[in-house]
Amino acid sequence: MSKLTQRKSLDYIKKEYVRTRTMPGSWYLSSYKFKFNIAHHQPMLEKLKEKKLIANQCSGCNRVFFPPRLVCGQCLVKPDRWVDIRDTARVATYAIAYLKNAETGEVEEKPMVLVQHDGADTCSIAELAPGVNVKDTYIGMPIKAHWSETATGGLMDIEYYDPIEDDAKDVK
Amino acid sequence: MGRQVAIVSAGFSEHSSKRSDVNMPELVNEAIINCLKKVPSLGLKDIDAFVTGNMPAFEGANMPELWSTDWMGARNKPLMRVTTGGTTGGSVAIAGYYHVTAGLPGIDTVLAIAYEQQSQGDTSVGLASTAYGEISILNTLGIDYDSLSRILSAGAAIGVAAYQATNYMSKARITEEDLARVVVHNRRNAAKNWWAHLKMPDLTIEEVLDTPYVQYPLRYGMLCPASDGACAMLFTTEEKAKDMCDIPVYVNGVASVANESAVLGYDGSGSAQTDPSAQIGAMRSSELAYSQAGISFPRKEIDYAEVYAPFPNQELMWLEKLGLFEETTAPEMYKNGTTALDGDLPVNCSGGVNSTNAIGASAMERPAVAALQIMGKADNQVPKTVHTSIGHGWGGSLNLCTLMVMSDEQKRKWR
Numbered sequence: 001m002s003k004l005t006q007r008k009s010l011d012y013i014k015k016e017y018v019r020t021r022t023m024p025g026s027w028y029l030s031s032y033k034f035k036f037n038i039a040h041h042q043p044m045l046e047k048l049k050e051k052k053l054i055a056n057q058c059s060g061c062n063r064v065f066f067p068p069r070l071v072c073g074q075c076l077v078k079p080d081r082w083v084d085i086r087d088t089a090r091v092a093t094y095a096i097a098y099l100k101n102a103e104t105g106e107v108e109e110k111p112m113v114l115v116q117h118d119g120a121d122t123c124s125i126a127e128l129a130p131g132v133n134v135k136d137t138y139i140g141m142p143i144k145a146h147w148s149e150t151a152t153g154g155l156m157d158i159e160y161y162d163p164i165e166d167d168a169k170d171v172k
Numbered sequence: 173m174g175r176q177v178a179i180v181s182a183g184f185s186e187h188s189s190k191r192s193d194v195n196m197p198e199l200v201n202e203a204i205i206n207c208l209k210k211v212p213s214l215g216l217k218d219i220d221a222f223v224t225g226n227m228p229a230f231e232g233a234n235m236p237e238l239w240s241t242d243w244m245g246a247r248n249k250p251l252m253r254v255t256t257g258g259t260t261g262g263s264v265a266i267a268g269y270y271h272v273t274a275g276l277p278g279i280d281t282v283l284a285i286a287y288e289q290q291s292q293g294d295t296s297v298g299l300a301s302t303a304y305g306e307i308s309i310l311n312t313l314g315i316d317y318d319s320l321s322r323i324l325s326a327g328a329a330i331g332v333a334a335y336q337a338t339n340y341m342s343k344a345r346i347t348e349e350d351l352a353r354v355v356v357h358n359r360r361n362a363a364k365n366w367w368a369h370l371k372m373p374d375l376t377i378e379e380v381l382d383t384p385y386v387q388y389p390l391r392y393g394m395l396c397p398a399s400d401g402a403c404a405m406l407f408t409t410e411e412k413a414k415d416m417c418d419i420p421v422y423v424n425g426v427a428s429v430a431n432e433s434a435v436l437g438y439d440g441s442g443s444a445q446t447d448p449s450a451q452i453g454a455m456r457s458s459e460l461a462y463s464q465a466g467i468s469f470p471r472k473e474i475d476y477a478e479v480y481a482p483f484p485n486q487e488l489m490w491l492e493k494l495g496l497f498e499e500t501t502a503p504e505m506y507k508n509g510t511t512a513l514d515g516d517l518p519v520n521c522s523g524g525v526n527s528t529n530a531i532g533a534s535a536m537e538r539p540a541v542a543a544l545q546i547m548g549k550a551d552n553q554v555p556k557t558v559h560t561s562i563g564h565g566w567g568g569s570l571n572l573c574t575l576m577v578m579s580d581e582q583k584r585k586w587r
């Protein structure tokens with residue numbers, strides 16, 4: 001069904017207004033520079049070259065941040081302890097975006113998945129393996145990082161996440 | 173020791189997708205005239221200060237408060253602008269409350285105005301600009317721009333709402349039908365409200381489920397519209413309120429609490445809120461506001477609720493997080509009619525944000541409608557007598573909650 005027929009099927013009581021004068025305009029803004037500290041990312045990026053994951057931990061609340069965080073908002077403390085985390089993770093949440101491909105004009109399903117690594121307290125953006133139907137995923141699904149062949153020291157070294165067998169007892 | 177504050181009036185402009193007949197100051201003026209009309213004894217000279225707010229980047233007009241000054245009647249009077257994203261209206265209302273409760277000499281009556289004319293500008297650009305700083309740091313960490321752009325794709329807010337919906341649906345074990353039921357509830361209520369935008373008196377659950385997905389699990393028919401509209405509220409002291417109207421509505425508790433933002437987190441480090449539907453900020457804001465108002469059993473003591481829910485899953489989520497229903501029981505309440513107009517706890521009888529969303533004004537329309545329900549002057553008035561009501565707002569960097577608790581009697585414990 002096209003979007004226009006959609007709008008019609010959900011028709012609402014609409015009022016027509018007399019038009020006032022309209023002038024087109026636009027904001028010509030200069031480019032902006034966003035500053036952020038990346039020093040606290042360096043140890044993690046170094047370890048990624050060895051295909052290992054580390055995260056930093058707050059000494060106040062013991063929360064583990066992956067990717068590392070500059071300051072813990074709960075304690076106002078700089079996390080300074082480095083801990084290893086596993087490359088297994090669980091799906092924290094997911095959604096699917098329906099986007100129009102600019103070249104073909106077809107609507108494509110693009111999954112948007114957030115994963116929480118085992119041993120970390122934060123979740124981050126991730127990709128699932130190409131063959132996985134995102135509608136078959138569920139919250140808490142166990143997955144494992146699939147590393148690229150040559151690690152270069154960036155989050156893109158984890159190409160995607162493969163589903164692994166779920167040994168949890170309470171899954172329906 | 174603050175002064176007791178009362179709401180004496182609230183007004184709205186007509187809301188529509190394109191108010192092509194008015195410009196921004198004229199739209200603002202419409203709401204103010206509607207608000208002041210309800211208080212005939214009040215002249216413009218009796219208003220001591222003004223608080224106003226919108227999201228300037230959404231319309232492309234910088235410093236709109238200067239453009240609108242004469243249309244608000246604020247010339248040569250204290251004027252303050254508050255802008256906090258989706259909660260702008262809620263923050264403006266709370267700022268209006270603070271002005272009065274502070275007890276400054278000569279400032280007794282304050283007019284709070286919130287508005288948005290989204291048809292004038294590009295809202296998705298405005299939303300993207302707020303998220304861009306966080307997104308670009310993830311880009312430097314090696315996440316390609318393609319997957320980041322998906323978050324921005326359909327506007328930042330729906331991306332987050334879709335995550336909240338997935339989590340909430342798996343937690344409460346509900347289907348899309350339960351979400352569609354909330355939409356039908358809202359749009360049918362909106363049909364009885366003169367200023368609402370999406371008025372659909374005959375909408376059915378099947379019609380909503382017949383629309384395509386915009387962002388799984390949310391369908392096109394479940395999304396809030398983009399509206400043009402304005403809202404105004406009049407705050408004054410206890411003593412003056414009694415001369416101005418029959419039933420003054422006392423503001424007994426306000427709170428504005430932010431928690432760590434879900435999804436993006438801070439500084440590209442992901443979010444420690446691994447469950448986007450946990451909403452600790454909403455729980456904290458309700459704790460604070462209820463304790464100020466002396467409410468111990470929200471479900472028993474609150475008679476009417478207006479919650480800020482652009483998407484149906486949020487309406488269910490907020491009602492639980494604000495302590496009105498037990499966790500995961502809200503969908504059942506929509507099934508058995510508890511939240512209907514003549515139910516035990518009517519919710520969003522104005523149609524809610526799901527039917528009318530002029531972003532800057534939305535969070536103020538919630539307390540405004542909740543106050544009018546107590547006065548008995550609301551457009552879709554509930555049949556039962558409302559003694560205590562709440563108006564909630566959500567926004568900021570998707571993690572800020574504002575809450576206003578109103579009642580027909582003064583109840584502040586710490587006074």
Ligand SMILES: [Zn+2]
Nearest residue numbers: 058061072075
């Ligand atoms: Zn900490």
